[in-house]
Amino acid sequence: MPTTDYLRISLIDRCNLQCQYCMPAGLTMDYVQRQDWLTRQELRQLLTEVFIPLGFDRFRLTGGEPLLRPDLVEIVADMAELPATQDLALTTNGILLAAKAPALWQAGLRRLNISLDSLNPQVFQQLTGGQDRWHQVWQGIQVAHGLGFAPLKLNVVVIPGVNDQEVLELAGLSRDRPWHIRFIEFMPIGNAHLFADRGWVDSASLRQHIRQHWGLEPGQVRGNGPADVFQIPGALGTVGFISQMSECFCDRCNRLRLSADGWLRPCLLNETGQIDLKTPLRQGKPLVYLRQRVADLVAAKPAINYKMRQSGVTGAYGRTMSQIGG
Ligand code: SAM
Ligand code: SF4
Numbered sequence: 001m002p003t004t005d006y007l008r009i010s011l012i013d014r015c016n017l018q019c020q021y022c023m024p025a026g027l028t029m030d031y032v033q034r035q036d037w038l039t040r041q042e043l044r045q046l047l048t049e050v051f052i053p054l055g056f057d058r059f060r061l062t063g064g065e066p067l068l069r070p071d072l073v074e075i076v077a078d079m080a081e082l083p084a085t086q087d088l089a090l091t092t093n094g095i096l097l098a099a100k101a102p103a104l105w106q107a108g109l110r111r112l113n114i115s116l117d118s119l120n121p122q123v124f125q126q127l128t129g130g131q132d133r134w135h136q137v138w139q140g141i142q143v144a145h146g147l148g149f150a151p152l153k154l155n156v157v158v159i160p161g162v163n164d165q166e167v168l169e170l171a172g173l174s175r176d177r178p179w180h181i182r183f184i185e186f187m188p189i190g191n192a193h194l195f196a197d198r199g200w201v202d203s204a205s206l207r208q209h210i211r212q213h214w215g216l217e218p219g220q221v222r223g224n225g226p227a228d229v230f231q232i233p234g235a236l237g238t239v240g241f242i243s244q245m246s247e248c249f250c251d252r253c254n255r256l257r258l259s260a261d262g263w264l265r266p267c268l269l270n271e272t273g274q275i276d277l278k279t280p281l282r283q284g285k286p287l288v289y290l291r292q293r294v295a296d297l298v299a300a301k302p303a304i305n306y307k308m309r310q311s312g313v314t315g316a317y318g319r320t321m322s323q324i325g326g
Pocket of ligand 1: 015021022062063064065066091092093113114115155156157184185186187188189321
């Protein structure tokens with residue numbers, strides 16, 4: 001069983017896109033009120049007094065869209081300077097990246113994942129809620145690349161009949177750029193009906209398709225996460241596959257998820273067992289008490305990880321992916 005030492009932190013549940021697979025149109029979102037966000041100080045306190053003493057040393061900031069969080073740069077600076085931090089990364093849709101990347105770099109961030117589901121601006125527009133944003137995201141990627149962010153990863157959720165015909169082209173981006181393309185199996189979370197008739201594309205089929213065209217060999221390095229990493233021969237970057245639907249990687253899951261309003265969730269696919277950290281923190285409960293609660297959750301995690309995914313079944317969710325943070 002791996003050590004649980006990786007924390008994904010959602011800083012905000014709002015977003016400036018409305019990706020169909022994440023935040024379906026017509027859904028009434030019950031956003032967390034700003035006063036209920038964990039503050040910068042509370043986050044720092046939780047990290048230094050609760051998570052780091054329990055061995056957490058790798059962190060990813062996500063959302064919603066984390067670049068909408070007004071004090072993001074300060075939070076990044078706080079986390080980058082913690083001596084315990086071994087790894088700090090951020091996942092973004094890239095819309096505000098061209099403007100904010102320099103300050104994030106200055107604050108100490110080096111690792112970025114940017115979601116880019118299509119190279120076709122029209123498909124991108126249709127998939128992300130109807131606004132013409134592709135060029136803005138592409139510009140953000142170029143700025144991040146120019147600043148030296150590395151590894152720079154591009155996340156692609158593959159949806160049959162929508163963007164699966166672009167898989168070769170997207171994988172091909174890794175050939176002459178040191179970019180890491182991560183194909184993610186679409187999960188019907190919070191949107192079970194949306195693509196119900198289309199299902200999802202399994203990573204093995206994508207790999208086969210890419211192998212036939214470009215060739216594919218096992219990657220030299222494994223990342224922190226659940227991606228199976230490969231490389232097109234001679235490529236500067238890599239191609240990875242995150243197969244949470246076709247494969248069960250619960251037994252190598254090393255992560256917990258903290259929501260913007262301070263709920264700690266042991267498993268992406270299962271809402272069982274999540275605990276509220278914000279309320280006891282604001283009530284002034286001793287931090288040692290919170291540390292014990294988190295330690296208990298870590299210990300319980302293997303038993304409450306959700307292992308039904310192989311059958312393509314996902315649980316019932318009160319929250320969408322944009323609220324959980326992916
Ligand atoms: N807004 C940021 C972004 O889009 O990168 C960060 C939050 S987003 C929820 C984090 C990741 O979850 C993104 O890579 C996104 O593509 C992925 N995601 C969202 N909904 C998904 C779904 N239904 N199935 C699989 N991945 C999903
Ligand atoms: Fe899209 Fe990310 Fe926003 Fe979800 S949180 S709607 S994936 S940009």
